[in-house]
Structures are given as C-alpha cells and as structure tokens.
Amino acid sequence: MICVLTGGTGGAKFVDGLRQVIPPEEITLIVNTGDDLLWWGLYVSPDIDSITYVLSGLLSRERGWGVKGDTFLCLQAMGQLGEPTWFHTGDRDLAVHLLRSRLLAEGKTLSEATSTICDKLGVKARILPMSDSRVETRVDTPSGELSFEEYFVQRWYQDPVHSVRFAGASDAEPAPGVIEAIVSADAVLVAPSNPITSIGPILAVPGVREALRRARGKVAAVSPIIGNAPVAGPAGILMAAHGLPCSIAGVAKAYEDFLDVLICDTKDARAAEALRANGLRVECAQTIMRSVEDKAALARTVLSFAVGGLLSEERVSGRPAARAASDQP
C-alpha cells in the first residue's frame, strides 16, 4: 500500500502518473481540505475534486482542474443574477458539489461523502480528506486575511503575503484512516505540491507529523521547486513568508522532521549535493510533467526510490504501455 499526501495541481498531475503504474486499490490519498469553500451555498473541496476527477478519468488535463469537456452556463447565469463568478464551477462539476453538499446537509462526514462520490464514479483508490473538521487556510495580506481561494483564484496570488495560518487546525482530528494509512504504508509519497498551502494544512492536523515520523515505510517527497522557482503557482512567495528559502533546501526544511528521501529535478544536481552533505538522501529525476508519459515516468522513479525492493520491478514499471499512452478512459 502506497500513501500519498497531496493537494493542488502539482499533486493531481503526480497522482495521474501514479495511477498508471500501480493498481488504484493500492493507493491511499490524503488530501488537503484547507482550500475548501462555500461557493453559491455549496460545499466545494477543490483538491478532493481534482484527485477524484483524476482517478475517475474525468479531469480536464488542459485546465488541470474541473471536468473535461465541461460547460459554464450555470456560471454565466449566476453572473446575470449578480452572484460572484470568479471561482469557475462547470455544469458537470456542479453535480459533485450538489451531491456532496446534500450528503453533508444530511449529516454525513466529509470522509463519508467523499467515499460515496468515489464509489459512484468508480474510483478504486481510497481518497481521504485530511480531516472531517473544517480547517481553513487563511492568507494574511496587506489587504486583510483572505481564504486560500480568494488569494489564489480570485486575486491571482498578486498580494504580498505576511503569513499563512490554518484556522481550526489545532482542534481538528485526522479523518478516519489517515494516521493508519501513513503509519502502515509501504511508502508515503509527498506529492510535488505547495509545501505551505497544499501539504502544510495536512501537516497542521494534530497527529499527522508524528505519524509521518513513525511511519513504517520511507517518506519520500518530490520537490515542487526547481532552482529558485516553483514549477507553478505561489509556492515561492508562501515559503518565503514562512522563512523558508525557495529551493530544494527550503522543501527539505519544511519536511525535515519526517523526510527520508527528497526527489529533486536533475537541474538541481548541485543543490542536491549540498543537502546530501547534511545527511539527507536526495535523488534527482526529471520532475517536470508535461505529458502522460512524463507523469508515469516520475511516478515510477519516485516509487523505485521510496519502495526499493518492496515492490517488484514488474509491479512498479510493468503496467501495460498502452494504458500509459492512452488518454483518460
């Protein structure tokens, strides 16, 4: 069993690779819910949605979020009603938000709602929200405190950032299965997600860091930073706000208490040397994921570093090439 901590579009891409190289039944995903928002009165969980769509083959790979081939007529009509439209929910996408919101209104937990939706969409991997309690990523800026989606989507992460906090985290409990999945996995993979706002909220849930420290398998993280810049998004600004350099050293620092292997891009070979000198195992790989093949190759490489002999070479790399090459089912 492989456990993955994930959030954001980098995480979704990584999981898109992973699903090509190991059977979905062997993957447990622990997903950031710090970005969750009430949108038009519906409970939207952007990172859970992206992972659900990746694993059901519904994700729009062009956009990196939402449902492929979706339309936006309800959004347009909401605009005509004077409602906000900065968060783009497609017409097909709305179905998941409607169903989840109804299940939550009926008293189901986010875990239960997620599990129901996954079943309906034929997702065989196990998707766990990091917590069933509400933990909200709040970004403190000169314009005031913003929710993550306000900062990221509505305002295009243009605001300077003083700090980030995870409101509700100290009272939150890990969702059922989260601690067990981390502790017992053959390997725990930290996706190339933003360390502050995608992985940070998961780590802020009491018990998660401790579970990572005592995990039976290796904990391997893929750096979302190459050189001194994130592959995408505001990770650099947010890391700086937390006193972390925007580099693989910053990523290593963010995860220092539990990290066994850091996988960085081949362009960071020199920086990797410096980190190795400090005693961390650092491996280099091609981490940019442009094609379906790139994603599968990175997943294969990361698994080989993290699991080593535990998974046979055949199981890690032997999935039919046709599956990797085909587009989403």
Add this chain to the structure above:
Amino acid sequence: MICVLTGGTGGAKFVDGLRQVIPPEEITLIVNTGDDLLWWGLYVSPDIDSITYVLSGLLSRERGWGVKGDTFLCLQAMGQLGEPTWFHTGDRDLAVHLLRSRLLAEGKTLSEATSTICDKLGVKARILPMSDSRVETRVDTPSGELSFEEYFVQRWYQDPVHSVRFAGASDAEPAPGVIEAIVSADAVLVAPSNPITSIGPILAVPGVREALRRARGKVAAVSPIIGNAPVAGPAGILMAAHGLPCSIAGVAKAYEDFLDVLICDTKDARAAEALRANGLRVECAQTIMRSVEDKAALARTVLSFAVGGLLSEERVSGRPAARAASDQP
C-alpha cells in the same frame, strides 16, 4: 392594479399574454407554491420559476417551463452519480435554484428570496408566493401519497387519484401583501390553471378565500376546461377526485363563493347558457393560447370583462403591436 392567481403552465401562458397588454408594474401575481420541492438539496419552486422566467423573457416557450436555450449537463452528470433525474433542471435554471436556496439558508423568507431574484432579473411585476410557510400538495393514490411533482412529472399523472390535500395549509399564513393585493386590486384574475392543484393550494391558505369574497374589484376566472376535458394536464382527474365535474360547471363550483365572471371557451357556449341561468356571469372567448397573439388577445378580453370601464380601452389594448408580435426579449 391587477391581481392574478396563477400556477402551472396554463397560468404561465396567461401571464405571458398579460405582460403584453398591461404595464408589468400594474400586475401582482400570487403564485402557487404547493409544488415546491427539495431537489438535489436545492429548494425549487416550479410555479414561481415559470412566472419569473415568463416575466423576464427567459422562459422556454417550446417547453413551457425552464429557461430557453438551456442545456442539461449537470442533470446528466447527476445521473452518472446515481442521483434522480426525473425533474429536469437545466444548467441555467440551476442558477435560480442555487441563489434561492442560499437566500433561504441565510434566513430569508421565500417572499424575500423571490423579490431578490426578480430584481436581479429585471422583473417589474410583483411576484408573491401564496405563503412563506411550507404548504405541500399531496396526492393520495393507490401507490401511496405522492408529492405533486412525483405524481405529475415523475409518474406522468398515470396513477388513479383518491384525493388531494395541502399539508401545512391550515397553519400557513398568506405571504406579506397577498391579502392586500387581492382585496384592493381593480380586478382579480384567476388564470386558466388547474383548479385543484394550481389554484387550490392558494385558496387553502387561511384568509385567501375570504379576501376574494370581499375583493373591491371583480374576480374573473378563465376556465382551463373546454367541453369535458382540460386543455392540458390532469385537471379532470383531480377535479373528479374532489367531486367536481370536469366542465365549466365544475370550475364555477370550485370558485363559487367568490367568482364574479367565468370566462369559458367559445366552444362552451351552450354550457355557459346553463350556468347563466343559475345567476353566474359567464363570458365566452377564444381561450386556447397557441401563439403570442392568442395569449395577448385572451389577456385583453379577460381584462375587458373583469375591469370594464376601470381601465381605459387604450390601456387594455393599446400596447404596441410590435411588442406583442416580437418574441421574448
């Protein structure tokens, strides 16, 4: 000021005519909410929606419900999630349900939510739900008690009907403005709607019948029955279940305590004679509304019978022909 009691597709057609011949600011509509339902967790008010769409020019005239040019991708996606799809909510249509549901969740009344939505859509007529309390039309059949939409939409009104009741009606209050609108109107028009399930719920709200009896203006109803059959829908079956003949005599009986003028189809000239012999004023007109012009003509005729000298001929009939002939704006 003209007050209209309305529900169903017959009511929507009649209002579509009325809006062509009198300024919308002079119309108050009291709308059936007995069909309201929770659909996918959203509060849907089919008759308020239809009237709102008619008056904002958004109604699909082909379907007689919903938004013109709408798509049904969310519906399709809900089906894929295993959710019910028998009630057809379009993608644009969803926007109104989302906004109303959010407003209600925030503690607004149905009247307030309706008024907000009307403002946003530029509706200048006043649309009042019959009540802000929940009154549910329940249809008792051999298969058990059904909501109106289950009976009508899901099961195509194929079930035999024992009786109809309006759950919650005895505890309901008329929505703010309803009684005043009826009592003070220059005329009260009862649309050619189903007397049992479209007008019946309005009449079941305590105070409404009494207000109709003491209305300052004439109360004129358009018969939805021609000969011994309804123009559309299950009115005949439902009237029979309530011991009313399916004829203009049955319509007259349903409204007997407050009706001043019954407008029936020209085909019912003989039946009209019989009713007149009983002392009721009965007028004949072309009541089938196939075209935009039919609708305007019926509205003009009904107003002339109901208001007589109160509205000048010019105001009743003098709206520019171009408006009547043009399609929805």
